[in-house]
Amino acid sequence: MSRIAYVNGRYVAQRDACVNIEDRGYQFGDGIYEVVHLYDGRFIDADLHLARLERSVKEIRLGMPMPLASLKLVLAEVARRNRVSEGLLYMQVGRGVARRDHAFPNTPVPVSLVVTVRRVPPYPSSLDGWSMSAITHPDLRWARRDIKSVNLLPNVLARQAAREAGAGEAILFDPATSMVTEGAATSFWIVDAEGSIRIPPLGPTILPGCTRAAMLAEMAEHGMRAEERPFSLDELAKAREAFITSATSFVKPVLAVDGKPVGDGKPGPVARRLFEIFARHVKGAPRNALQ
Structure with a gap:
C-alpha cells in the first residue's frame, strides 16, 4: 500500500506529494515542525507537542494552518489512512508560497501544512540492547x-x-x-x-x-x-x-x-x-x- 501524505488540504500518495519551488519552507527554512510518537494508535503527549507547535509558530510570527481541533482530525486521518498504529507522525508548518524575498510576503499567503507518518519498531520492552x-x-x-x-x-x-x-x-x-x-x-x-x-x-x-x-x-x-x-x-x-x-x-x-x-x-x-x-x-x- 502506498503511503499517504497530507499536503495543503489534500491527501495524496506520498510518492506524488510535492510543494511549490517557491515554498518558503523549502527556500528559507521558514517554518516549524513537530514529531509525535504513536503507540497502539494513540498519540503520545500530543497536547505537549501541539502546544509547542503553537508557541513556535507564534515566535516566528506565523499563523496556525487551521484551528487546533481541525489539525487533530488531520493527524488522526493521516494515521488511519496509512494504517499506522506504531509509528512517527511528522508535521511541518511553513509561511507558504511567495516570490523569493527574505522579508515576509507583502500580501499574506496561505500557510502551508504537510503531514506524514511512518512505521517504527515496537516500543522496546527493556533497556537491554537499547543503548x-x-x-x-x-x-x-x-x-x-x-x-x-x-x-x-x-x-x-x-x-x-x-x-x-x-x-x-x-x-x-x-x-x-x-x-x-x-x-x-x-x-x-x-x-x-x-x-x-x-x-x-x-x-x-x-x-x-x-x-x-x-x-x-x-x-x-x-x-x-x-x-x-x-x-x-x-x-x-x-x-x-x-x-x-x-x-x-x-x-x-x-x-x-x-x-x-x-x-x-x-x-x-x-x-x-x-x-x-x-x-x-x-x-x-x-x-x-x-x-
Whole structure:
C-alpha cells in the first residue's frame, strides 16, 4: 500500500506529494515542525507537542494552518489512512508560497501544512540492547534553539559527525564555556558524581523537549527529583550515568562519550527506573489520545 501524505488540504500518495519551488519552507527554512510518537494508535503527549507547535509558530510570527481541533482530525486521518498504529507522525508548518524575498510576503499567503507518518519498531520492552554511545560536538546552531525550526543544518552536521565516529548522538556544548546544551536531536541528562539527576535549564539555547516535560512530571509523581541546572564537559566526564530523551528515543542510556565509558559503561539504576516509569506513561496514560 502506498503511503499517504497530507499536503495543503489534500491527501495524496506520498510518492506524488510535492510543494511549490517557491515554498518558503523549502527556500528559507521558514517554518516549524513537530514529531509525535504513536503507540497502539494513540498519540503520545500530543497536547505537549501541539502546544509547542503553537508557541513556535507564534515566535516566528506565523499563523496556525487551521484551528487546533481541525489539525487533530488531520493527524488522526493521516494515521488511519496509512494504517499506522506504531509509528512517527511528522508535521511541518511553513509561511507558504511567495516570490523569493527574505522579508515576509507583502500580501499574506496561505500557510502551508504537510503531514506524514511512518512505521517504527515496537516500543522496546527493556533497556537491554537499547543503548548507545555519543560524541561531544560544538553547538553551532542559531540563538533561538527554543523554537522548533526546520533550520537543522547544524544538527545534521553534528549527527553526521556522530555517525562517522560510530556513535548514535552528538552531545552539543557551547565552545566558549564548555557547558553542555543538549543532543543534536534529543534532550540530554546526567546523573552527576554526587548522584543528582541533572538536565540543563530551559532558555533560548535549549529546545523545550516534550518528552523531557513529560518525564519531569512523571518523576515528580514518583517522588524523584531532577535539577534543572547547567553542567560542563568536565562534569559530564565524571558522571555516573547519562541518557537522552525524545519522542523517538524515549529514555535511552548513553554508555560512552568520546570513546570513554560513562560510569561503569552499563545502563545504570536511574536510567532503568526512568525507562520503566516512562514505559507506563506511554502505554497507559489517559492523556495520550487526541481529544
